[in-house]
Amino acid sequence: MPNYRSILRLLAKGGKSQSDIASMCGCSKRAVSRAAAVAKEQGLTAERVAAMGDEEISALFPRKPRPKDEGHLMPDVASLVERKRKSPKVPIKHYWYEYCGQAESAGLIPYSYQAFCEMLSEEAKRTGLAAHLRHAPGEKAFIDWCGSCGTIVDRLTGGRSKAYVLVVVLPCSAKLSATSHPDVSERSWLDGQMRAFEGFGGVPHILVPDNAATATDRTAPYVCRVNSTYRDFAEHYGCAVLPARVRHPRDKSLAEETVDLIEKWAIAPSSEQTFYSIDEFDEYLQERVRWLNSRPFANRDGCRDSESGRLEADALLPLPASRYEICEWRRAKVAPNYHVRVDYMNYSVPYGLAGETCDVRLTDSRVTIMHDGQVVAEHDRLRGRKGQYSTIEEHMPESHRDAQSPWSEDRFVSWAERIGPSTREAVERNLKARPIVEQAFVPCLNILGLSKRYGSSLLERACERLVSSGPAVPSYSALKDTILRIRAEDARSPKGAPPAGRDEPADRAPHAGRLNGAEAYRRKGGDAAC
Numbered sequence: 001m002p003n004y005r006s007i008l009r010l011l012a013k014g015g016k017s018q019s020d021i022a023s024m025c026g027c028s029k030r031a032v033s034r035a036a037a038v039a040k041e042q043g044l045t046a047e048r049v050a051a052m053g054d055e056e057i058s059a060l061f062p063r064k065p066r067p068k069d070e071g072h073l074m075p076d077v078a079s080l081v082e083r084k085r086k087s088p089k090v091p092i093k094h095y096w097y098e099y100c101g102q103a104e105s106a107g108l109i110p111y112s113y114q115a116f117c118e119m120l121s122e123e124a125k126r127t128g129l130a131a132h133l134r135h136a137p138g139e140k141a142f143i144d145w146c147g148s149c150g151t152i153v154d155r156l157t158g159g160r161s162k163a164y165v166l167v168v169v170l171p172c173s174a175k176l177s178a179t180s181h182p183d184v185s186e187r188s189w190l191d192g193q194m195r196a197f198e199g200f201g202g203v204p205h206i207l208v209p210d211n212a213a214t215a216t217d218r219t220a221p222y223v224c225r226v227n228s229t230y231r232d233f234a235e236h237y238g239c240a241v242l243p244a245r246v247r248h249p250r251d252k253s254l255a256e257e258t259v260d261l262i263e264k265w266a267i268a269p270s271s272e273q274t275f276y277s278i279d280e281f282d283e284y285l286q287e288r289v290r291w292l293n294s295r296p297f298a299n300r301d302g303c304r305d306s307e308s309g310r311l312e313a314d315a316l317l318p319l320p321a322s323r324y325e326i327c328e329w330r331r332a333k334v335a336p337n338y339h340v341r342v343d344y345m346n347y348s349v350p351y352g353l354a355g356e357t358c359d360v361r362l363t364d365s366r367v368t369i370m371h372d373g374q375v376v377a378e379h380d381r382l383r384g385r386k387g388q389y390s391t392i393e394e395h396m397p398e399s400h401r402d403a404q405s406p407w408s409e410d411r412f413v414s415w416a417e418r419i420g421p422s423t424r425e426a427v428e429r430n431l432k433a434r435p436i437v438e439q440a441f442v443p444c445l446n447i448l449g450l451s452k453r454y455g456s457s458l459l460e461r462a463c464e465r466l467v468s469s470g471p472a473v474p475s476y477s478a479l480k481d482t483i484l485r486i487r488a489e490d491a492r493s494p495k496g497a498p499p500a501g502r503d504e505p506a507d508r509a510p511h512a513g514r515l516n517g518a519e520a521y522r523r524k525g526g527d528a529a530c
Helices: 004-013 018-025 029-042 046-051 054-060 077-086 092-106 113-127 186-200 228-237 249-270 278-294 304-312 409-419 421-433 437-454 456-468 476-492
Strands: 140-145 150-153 160-169 176-181 206-208 328-333 339-342 345-348 357-362 366-371 374-380
Touching (some): 004 046, 018 029, 092 113, 150 249, 150 278, 160 278, 176 186, 176 249, 176 278, 186 228, 278 304, 339 357, 409 421, 409 456, 421 456, 437 456, 437 476, 456 476
Antiparallel strands (some): 140 160, 160 176, 328 357, 339 345, 357 366, 366 374
16 A cells, blocks of 8 residues: 555645655555545645544545456456465466466456556455564574675685574564574584573573574475474473474564674674684674664664563573583494594494494584494594594403503603613604604604514614714614615625724625626637737
8 A cells, every 4th residue: 555644745745746756655656646636635734644643544545445347357366366475486477368368268358467466466465464473571582594694714825715694582672692603504503502592691482493404304395393403402401492484484573684683784894804713703793793782772762681681581491501512423333443433533442343333422522432222432522633543441352452552652662672772772862852752753663663674683783883973863764774784794794793993885785787897898819810
């Protein structure tokens, strides 16, 4: 229905044509012409129009039902409006062509396209009335992702990535929470809601998300089911989940309005700044959220913070003693080394389960391994470098428990001591030469590995020669060269004893061929022939 109050006010003020008034009020010229006739008939002035109520103005323009014309075919506007809602991209003219065909088949006259559109518009307005929903304090929380995203810039490469924003709002006080996340995974979905509950100081009784994959199970058609992880999350916080109906945005209209608010007042202004990490963007976002919650309402007293404290502080459920631990389930086969590999990390199980398939429950802090429904191992979750091992000694067979880890200082020292005192001295010098002892593990392993290739006695003699020559740290290359030199000297010595005197470069290929001089190829008697 045209805004006749604005039309009458502009007509009474004068100075504008009916075409200009129709353009300003977004209505047809026919509506302006009708209003002008009513204003002339009633003698309306600007003061009288301002003093009139909405009902009084509506009484001046009664809606007349379209008279039934026996010669015209009346379209079934109710079914057409329903079809249009289910298929919004189908043009109205497509329905009008169908209607014209039906009228021709019935031998009746079809209404014009303009009249057809007006009838559909009136029916859509009549059936699309919205009621004001009242919400009890602390009863619900609406949850939705923002359509717009923040931008994170990589400081080194200049590459850009998205920062997704999750919005949670309490409908009674309109207090909102917005958090940024690197993705829209289930972990981010639950983490954003936990942070919202902590910001609200309590938990609403009902969570109202949309039908996102992180909230509902889409495997069953025409059935709305909350997925198992989200259901466990709600049980932990003592609340229920009631997803909005598909294609019914008014079920969570306040969430849509709050998303629009965050996009306009937080995400859009962020494009004028540069953020190098998700934490920087989240810090900016929380500042904007605090400002929005403390900003006074336009149409009522107070602000979101004050209304939340007055209405919902005591109505919310208390927070549980601990946060919900987001868990993931995996299946992994136990390797011959009685470890399961999950996320590139290795966790031990009892060695008798080698070759079996186990269920693995992952949380942020713990890894629980189950077999046939029974917990067989629990570990602290490993982080950082890939390929780490978490081994419990009780899971090892007896023959393996005595073997210490090859990656320990004591293991290298004891291994070198079994070879000889000079080898131990060489290994200890390497261990003490690094500021971080772990940095010497690979060089020590390489040095001790020479005993497997050349024998323990040659390695001990090489270490004795380098250790006695000075305080320098023997390296793998120096020890290998020394071993080869000693072996060459032993080969030249008739009794195999080590030669005395200065060390000479070892001949590493005494069996190799040598070029002979020209005399070796001269024919016998060649001089005489000449």
